[in-house]
Amino acid sequence: MRIYNTLTSKVEDFEPINPPVVGIYACGPTVYDYPHIGNLRTFCCVDFLRRTLEYFSFQVKLVINITDVDDKIINAINQKKVSLREYTSIYEKYFFESIERLNIKGASFYPRATEHIKEMVDIIKELLKKGLAYKTEDGSIYFSVSSFKDYGKLSKINKDNLMVGARVNVDQYDKENPVDFALWKSYTPEDGEVYWDVEIGKGRPGWHIECSAMNRKYLGQPFDIHAGGIDLIFPHHENEIAQSEGAFDIMLAKYWFHVNHLIVEGQKMSKSLNNILTINDIDDPIALRFLYLQTHYRNKLNFTFDNLKGAKSALNSLTAFTSTLVDIERFFEEEKEEELNEEIEKIGKKFKDNFDEALKDDLNTPKALSSLFDLMHDVYTFINKYPKQFKKREAKFIIDLVNNADSVLGLDLFKVEPLPDEIRELMLMRKKAKDEKNWSLADEIRNKIREKGYIVEDTPWGTRCRKA
Ligand SMILES: [Zn+2]
Structure with a gap:
C-alpha cells in the first residue's frame, strides 16, 4: 500500500514499525461545540484508512483523543456557571452520536486530556531539564522554538520568520510565525475551578502538549500514522513534533496523514455566514459518507445539498443492485454440480483487482467506488444477456465480493430496513x-x-x- 506522507511530501510505500500492528493517532474533537461536517470528514477519512488497513489484514490500534480543557471551554463554563465535566459531556456525547450515524468504527481508546495531566507534566519536566523549555515570571512554561533545530520540518514553514522569544499562550493562533508556545499556563482567576496543582506549578496544560502525552502513552514513540485535518499541520502538529522529539530524541510518527478542507456551497463554513452544518442538518448520514468517499481525502470537498441528493440516488442504485443479488440468491436452489460461470468469475476478478489497486494507491476511494459501479454495470449486462446463467452460485459470488468491499466503504449495502x-x-x-x-x-x-x-x-x- 502507498500513502502520502506530509512529512516527506511524497507518496511512500507503507511499512508499519511492528507489523501486523498499525498504531494510528488522530487528533480528536475539542468538546466545546458540535462537530461540523468538515470535522466529521476527517474522522470519516481516518475510518476509510483504518478499514482499508484492516481489509489488507493489518491490526489497527486507533486512538482519538478528546480535548476537554481549553480557553473556549473555560470561558463557556464560566458564563454558563456549570462544571467542566457537565459542559464537555454534552459535546462528547454529540461527537459519539455523530460518528456512529456515519458508520465510523470505534477507536481502541478515546483518552481525555484532563485525565492525562501527569503524562503531560512528565514531558514538560523533561523539556525543562533539556533546556528546551523555560518558565516565565508568572509561572507559565513555554517551549523554546529556537532551541529545537528541526522546528518546521513538517509544515515547511520558513525559519527566517522566526521571532526569537515571542510568545503565545492562547490555544489557537493563526500567525504564520513560529513563536514560543505555552506548555503549561499558570493559574489566573478567570480559570475558576479549572486547575491542577502539580510540581511544575498551579495551572493547566496548553493544547499541543495534550496530544504528545496521549499518543505516547497509548501508542508509544515512534508510532505509525499521525492523522488530522490539514489545518492542524501548523502549528499543532509541528509543535507536537517539537515537544515529543525534543524531549525523547526519537521520531514521533512515521507517517503524517492529513485530510483536506470541506467547504459548503463554495464557501468556508463560518458563524458569520451562518452556514455551519452538523449531522443534524443531514437527512441521510450514509449519503454524506458516500459523498466523502467520492472525493479523495487530499482534495478539497465542496459540499452542496445537490451533491448530497446525487449521492443519495447513487447509493439507492447500489442498494437496488444488492437487493437484486440477494433475491436471485434466494430464488434459486443449490446446484452442486455446476461450476461458477467463467464470465462472471472474470468480471468479479477484474472488480477486486481494481478495487484493491485503488485503495493501495494512496487510499483512492473515488476510484474504488467507481469500480463498484463498473461491477454493477457488468453484472446487469450479463444478466440481461444470459438471464439463465446467473443463478445462486453467481449471485453468491458477487454478494461476497460486494460485502467485502463494503467492509471498507461502510455503506451498509446489505442492510435491510424492515417494512412497517x-x-x-x-x-x-x-x-x-x-x-x-x-x-x-x-x-x-x-x-x-x-x-x-x-x-x-x-x-x-x-x-x-x-x-x-
Ligand atoms: Zn492533536
Whole structure:
C-alpha cells in the first residue's frame, strides 16, 4: 500500500514499525461545540484508512483523543456557571452520536486530556531539564522554538520568520510565525475551578502538549500514522513534533496523514455566514459518507445539498443492485454440480483487482467506488444477456465480493430496513389478489403502497418492496 506522507511530501510505500500492528493517532474533537461536517470528514477519512488497513489484514490500534480543557471551554463554563465535566459531556456525547450515524468504527481508546495531566507534566519536566523549555515570571512554561533545530520540518514553514522569544499562550493562533508556545499556563482567576496543582506549578496544560502525552502513552514513540485535518499541520502538529522529539530524541510518527478542507456551497463554513452544518442538518448520514468517499481525502470537498441528493440516488442504485443479488440468491436452489460461470468469475476478478489497486494507491476511494459501479454495470449486462446463467452460485459470488468491499466503504449495502407493519400487510393482500388472478385489485394495492412512499417491483426472482 502507498500513502502520502506530509512529512516527506511524497507518496511512500507503507511499512508499519511492528507489523501486523498499525498504531494510528488522530487528533480528536475539542468538546466545546458540535462537530461540523468538515470535522466529521476527517474522522470519516481516518475510518476509510483504518478499514482499508484492516481489509489488507493489518491490526489497527486507533486512538482519538478528546480535548476537554481549553480557553473556549473555560470561558463557556464560566458564563454558563456549570462544571467542566457537565459542559464537555454534552459535546462528547454529540461527537459519539455523530460518528456512529456515519458508520465510523470505534477507536481502541478515546483518552481525555484532563485525565492525562501527569503524562503531560512528565514531558514538560523533561523539556525543562533539556533546556528546551523555560518558565516565565508568572509561572507559565513555554517551549523554546529556537532551541529545537528541526522546528518546521513538517509544515515547511520558513525559519527566517522566526521571532526569537515571542510568545503565545492562547490555544489557537493563526500567525504564520513560529513563536514560543505555552506548555503549561499558570493559574489566573478567570480559570475558576479549572486547575491542577502539580510540581511544575498551579495551572493547566496548553493544547499541543495534550496530544504528545496521549499518543505516547497509548501508542508509544515512534508510532505509525499521525492523522488530522490539514489545518492542524501548523502549528499543532509541528509543535507536537517539537515537544515529543525534543524531549525523547526519537521520531514521533512515521507517517503524517492529513485530510483536506470541506467547504459548503463554495464557501468556508463560518458563524458569520451562518452556514455551519452538523449531522443534524443531514437527512441521510450514509449519503454524506458516500459523498466523502467520492472525493479523495487530499482534495478539497465542496459540499452542496445537490451533491448530497446525487449521492443519495447513487447509493439507492447500489442498494437496488444488492437487493437484486440477494433475491436471485434466494430464488434459486443449490446446484452442486455446476461450476461458477467463467464470465462472471472474470468480471468479479477484474472488480477486486481494481478495487484493491485503488485503495493501495494512496487510499483512492473515488476510484474504488467507481469500480463498484463498473461491477454493477457488468453484472446487469450479463444478466440481461444470459438471464439463465446467473443463478445462486453467481449471485453468491458477487454478494461476497460486494460485502467485502463494503467492509471498507461502510455503506451498509446489505442492510435491510424492515417494512412497517402496514406495508407488510398490504403486500400480503396484494399477493393474495395476484394468486387469485385479481389483477385490478393487485394494481390498486400497489398504488396504495406507492402513496405511502414505497415501491413494489415484480422481478423474475420474486416481488420486492422498497422505500421510494
Ligand atoms: Zn492533536
